[in-house]
Amino acid sequence: MGSSAAQPAAAIRRATLDNGLKVLIQEEHTAPLASVWCWYKVGSKDERPGVTGVSHWVEHMNFRGTTNIPRDQVKGIIEQFGGSWNGYTWIDQTAYLETATRDALDRMLFIESERMANCLYHPDDCEAERTIIMSELQGGENDPDQFLDQEVIATAFKAHPYRHPTIGWLTDLQTMTRDDLSDHYKRYYIPNNATLVIVGDVDGDAALRLAERHFGKIPGENRPPRLTTREPEQTGERRVVVRKEGTTAYLKVAFHAPAIHDRAFYPLLVLDAVLTGANGLNLWASFRVPPPQRSARLYRSLVERGLASAVAGSVMPTEQPFVYVISTTVASGTPLATAEAVLYEELDRVAREGITDAELSRARAQLTARLVFENDSITNIAHQIGYFETIASVHVLDELRPAISSVRLDEVADAARAVLAPANRTTGWFEPLPPG
């Protein structure tokens, strides 16, 4: 058998530069490629009212030239090596990546060091990005499922800033200023708030020296203040009903769920695999491949029976307690109330009776297979290293397999009772209205 892509954290070369930048390097010599990711501990949870969406907007701005990369020369640096580049922002993190032939490593590190210290924030670019992001927001609103998701999350949280969408609220996008953007950038884009990940066909020592050369002179700063708000316990069911023109009904339920550092995360992961199929733990890879779910409980009771055309679960590894979401596309002709009643019957049953031994074995097998499948490229491996280091620690990667294997039946039953309790849920309906 070949080398497994998911190496133990011990095999990952780790260093912290004098300015506080963490550097994680994994050699992978399977293809002549290298992937560089730079992660920042800043996401939409770090935003206050008035500037929601600022982290994501800053991400957009950070592709628009730097002191040493003029705006008209941004394109081509990575492309000449056949590389791809991208970035994303979510609730806990902002990340940037390049994957290209290995000889691009120096240029990739140069770009990321420039991005950390020298972005321009030209007023014209701020205005162009304002309308691009409003277009992104409106494109998302075209999808009723995404619209409902936003409503349900905003209802499930009343205090914690996980409540607002990463893209921000429209009025904040309309009123934020260049200074809001550049202040946010200066506060969070510092070496001691970042993790640099390098994976691929590189020499670890040489890669570390190169990282030191590009990033070593950027000064460390005072770490930004951290959010202290904790979401109070939910004490009763919440509901949100969206009635809008459309053709299809959607049902979505969110339950407050444990964060990644909580041992209770793993029984919930297994429970979700039993209910909707194992989704895996790589946000960058998993959403591209549907879960194995034909024998999952909610698939059987909703999709097999023709009441829904799709059901999906989402357990996300997050820094602080987020939500477990079950989403259903209700089949044409099925009343929303019927789909909801069947869904809650199944959830009640699992809360009452737990799961079977056979289900536990299958869920473990599925989740273990997903851990292999979702580490099939250096880009995916680098994502996982940086993601877990940013929300918790890279050592979580080592814990995933044993933690999944050691989940017990009684823990899953406890998770079902605790998480799926009616008082812990927010139910959302998208009820389509006929045109006009």
Place this chain on the structure above:
Amino acid sequence: MKQTRTTPAVAINLAMRSGSITDPADTPGAAYLMSRVIDRGTATRSADQIAEELDGRGIALSLTVTRHLFSLVCTCLAEDFAAVMDLIAEVLIAPTFPDPELVARKREVVTSIRQDDDNPAVRATEALMAMLYADGHPYGRPTKGTVDIVEALDREALASLHRRRFAPGALTAAVVGDVDPGFAGEVAERAFGGWKTLAPAPVQVSRVQPATSRRLRVMPMMNKAQADVAYGFTTIVRSDPSYYALWLMNHVFGQYSMCGRLGDNIREKQGMAYYVYSALDANVVEGPLFIRAGVSGSNVDKAIAAIDDEVAKIAQDGVTQKELDDSRQYLIHAMPRSLETNAGIATFLQNTEFFGLGLDYDLRLPDLLRAVTRDEVNAAARKHLDPARATVVVAGPYESH
């Protein structure tokens, strides 16, 4: 077959030449519905048994239907390879299309068609294809069919399509991963060797003529936050000698970096759209080159004018040598990345096989791209791009005036 050892996993990609072009003329959507039911019961396995076998191994089968291919794709652990090949061979060879499954899957497809009806991106794209490939041309018919057609399809319609189009001679299997090629061959022989059905004659798809005038269709969807624009032309077949020139032209125009010239103008400079790009799908018949953008209703006219400008400009003035060199260098050096994963290699091999490009295509491709001259690229732009012959569709919160 190709052996790789990056992860202890195997990608399987089976492509049957029974895409939506093999739908009977009066029932577009038959192949698509078949793809939803084919793995729901076979001669020796019930839907539940298949579900258990797949789920127990953490496998999700992905069944897709394009114009020409009906594909079954999955990734399994190396240790499960033989068992999985046996299972999916039976799915392809001996499906039974049980009635209760058919009823449930039809409801799913109907729901999915209704979702598409509410999706400006899908509606704009499908309407563009229907206009470019008119009069019932198989490229212009909706892959999923319509609600009425799907509701009327029965077991026999699917079984008959399966009998007529599924055969070993119409199947290409790509297997890539941590498996010995000799063993993989034995497994494939055991799984498919007994299947003797003769390959059907290929379906003839008629050639199309390029549009001679400009056409605009507006599909108002006033409940939507944003409009989708689809703007396109028919171009060339994949085997056309000018293919590589047109590919490079399209890359400069609507792909390079943040989507080429279109992205520079409409996204980066004007800030009008989160996405704007062009795509080329040269195929068995003259495939489309289409431009897509999502813009607010109030920017639709401005966006179409900007697309017209860019189309006219590249047709009249062509590309610069630097643009051509940049795109060429990118495409050549992007090969190792597209061939990094097992699934990526399998997709590449299927494409190579479908268009008869030869197993050394990955080695020849750089020279094919290097041989293209700027004159050839500019000739391709002049020949295929012209605002006066564009077909334009808008779906969303916009009404023509």
